[in-house]
Amino acid sequence: MMNGNGKCRTTRRRPSRFQSRQGWDARRPLASLRTVGKSGVTKKVPRPPRTLRDRLDTLHAAQFELEVSRDRYAHLYDFAPVGYVSLSLVGQIIQLNLTAASMLGRSRAALLKSPFSVCVAKVDVTRFLEHLRRCRGSDAKVVTELSLRQPSGAEVPVQLVSSPLPYSLWPGSTLYQTALTDLTGRKQMEDSLRRSEERLHLALRAARAGALDLDLATGTANWSDGFSDLLGLENRHSLASYETLLASLHPDDRAAAQRILRMVWRRRSNFRAEFRVLHPLKGARWLSLLGRVLRDEDGRPVRLTGIGIDVTERKQAEELLRKASQSLEERVRERTAELRAANVELERQITQRKRLERQLLEVSEHMQRRIGQDLHDGLGQQLTGLRYLNNVLHEKLAQKSLPEADDSERLAQLLEQAKSQVRQLARGLHPVAIIPDGLMTALGQLADSVAQLHRVGCRFDCPKQVFIADNVVATHLFRIAQEAVNNALRHGRARQITLALTANNGTLDLQVQNDGRILPVRRQGEPGLGLQIMKSRSEAMGAVLEVRPLLPGGMLVRCSVPLTKTERLVSGNEKA
Structure with a gap:
């Protein structure tokens, strides 16, 4: 390797943990062993005898495997999901892994040789001391739940499981290997479950209900205190079973209850049934069972879970309602x-x-x-x-x-006038002649007389001749037409009046139409005297009378008469 001055320098390699002081490396065969001198020059070591060399190879290989296993164990020990602490007889921390140090909230170096009780919450110190006493008095595992207090003030619920270490692993003193399991998640689940159970109990108590859990295989049951109250059991801790449930039912309902429950077990999962129970203090009470049947993988029913509700008041209300309904129906x-x-x-x-x-x-x-x-x-x-x-x-x-x-x-003139008046008076008393065409003739004369006397336009329309055999019907129709014309002149001040007579399919239709004012509605909806007379005449004939206004002005009076065979009308060339 080049140094800073550009000259080559010699680097001495540090012997590895597998290299002996004489320069042997357990990972290399003995034939290639070299030793390194002080000058850094590798020298050959004299080869030992064959037998000794094999034994050394075996020993070095075993040493290597042992060190690898030790390193693996140390790694697993330090990073295990469970904290491990080795405690002395007096509770002093002798050894611990990193997980335990993290749970205790301190470094491993600070915890070694310190009493474990300093890490326990004050309220649980006595419990920890009791744990140590039990460990000293037994060789079996000792389990205790308590809370650890970290320097930050946070408390961690844990479970301690202690057992003595073999003497061979730690000679000279007795140690207890203690496993620390964090119970935070379990405690949260337990708290959540407890709150859920409290809410359920409150809801059941408010609804006067109770919970039921029945094992269909053994017949044993587990029910709440509320369910015991519903059954009227004096001893709430008595044996809960299917037989106890049946014994609490009304004798008249037991057979039906057994039949219904067997049918529920065989055919469906959800169920709802109502039975009577004999309460020792309240007498016969109605119990409603709602729940479901749980089945195994093969579809066989194994459990029945549900709730029971006291529906006596509802049944009483239904009975009162039924009686009231029955009484009402009778009335x-x-x-x-x-x-x-x-x-x-x-x-x-x-x-x-x-x-x-x-x-x-x-x-x-x-x-x-x-x-x-x-x-x-x-x-x-x-x-x-x-x-x-x-x-x-x-x-x-x-x-x-x-x-x-x-x-x-x-x-002579006076006699002629008297004769004319008598003729008009006789015609007014008997306007329709007793002949088939008497109505047509009378309506035509009525239109002519109105036009002459009142100086208004008045005509009679009859497209086809209409002959009526019944003079009474003909007279009623004429009187209705006469009253309608008088109302149009007197109240409507009409200037144009049209009378029409038609016959279609055995029905006679008389219409009187004018262009006068619309007649006002009288008080309280009562018709006038003329309209009452027209209605009376139409009802006497079995006819339908219609009086309605026309737009933009005028009134229409229509009378439709269904004629019988004896009143058969004939139009055209036929006569009744």
Whole structure:
């Protein structure tokens, strides 16, 4: 190797741990052994005898393997996941690995020869001393859980497992090899599990429920105190088993419970069942079991886990609701029967009223027709006779040139006016003649008289001739048309009125349309007298009456009559 002055210098190599003081290297065969002098020049060593040389090779090889194993053990010892501490009889730290030093929060050099108790939390020092006492009194393993306190103040929960070291490994004194296992993760899991259990117990207590865990293979069970309270067991620590559960059930429910549970075990995993239990203090109580059946890899049921809930109040509420519902149904049936009877009676009264109204209208029309006929045949004929006699008297007075002839002529005019009034009165009392086309004729005359008397446009449209055999129906339709026209003139102040009569498929349709004002709605929705009369006449015929406004103005009155065979209408060339 070149030095700083550019000259070559000799470097002496440091003997390795496998090289003896005489220069032998256990990793090289003895034939090539060399020794290094003080000048750094390698010299050959005289070859030893063959037998001695083989023995030296074997010894050096064994020494090499031993040192390799020792280094491997030292590495594993220092970096093992578990801390190892060698303690004396009085608890002094004789040896420890790096993991233990890390758990104790100090360096290994500072911990050697120091008492282990200085690393223990104050509350657990007595427990550690008890651990040492047990170690001195037994050759078996001694296990203790305590907390270590680090210089930073942090506490680490650990488990100490101590056992005496063989005397051959440490001659001269008794040591205890102690394994330190960090319990931080386990403690956290235990705390989390404890909090979960506390929340579960609170929830079960609030719901008045209890937990159940049943081993289906052995029949043994494990249930909470809340479940014992549900079953009414005086001794909460009594044997929990499937038989105890069945014995707590109501005798009438045991067979059903066994049948349901066997069916649940065979067919499905989740279940829900409700049974009665005989509580020694509260009597019969309803218990609802909810849970699931756990199965093994072969699908066989092995465990049943779930919760039990006291549903007695719900059952009582359901029973009250059922009774109330049953009572309500009975009352509804009674009221329905009463309403049905009332409806039958009402329908009977309505039918009777309609029949009476129809009869009243028929009687009224008959009386009007009779009065009109009497006026026409009686008073009308008498007026005709008086007019004839007055004409004869007028001729006689005129021949004699008497002044009374003028009075006779005046009397003739009055008689003619009286006869015309009687004719109109008779026609008003009997507007529709008893002939098939009487309705068409009467509606046409009504349109002509309205146009002449009121100076408005009024026409009657009938595209095809309509003949009606029933004069009562024809009279009702005429009266409805007459009332609709009067309302249009009186209230609507109409200037144009159209009457239409059509017949299609056994239905007669009468329409009265005007361009007058829309009639206002009366108070409380009550129709006027004219509309009531029209409705009464339409109901008497079994017809449908429709009264509605038209846009932009006007009103429409429509009456549709379904005619029977006896009232069959004929249009065109046919007659009823």
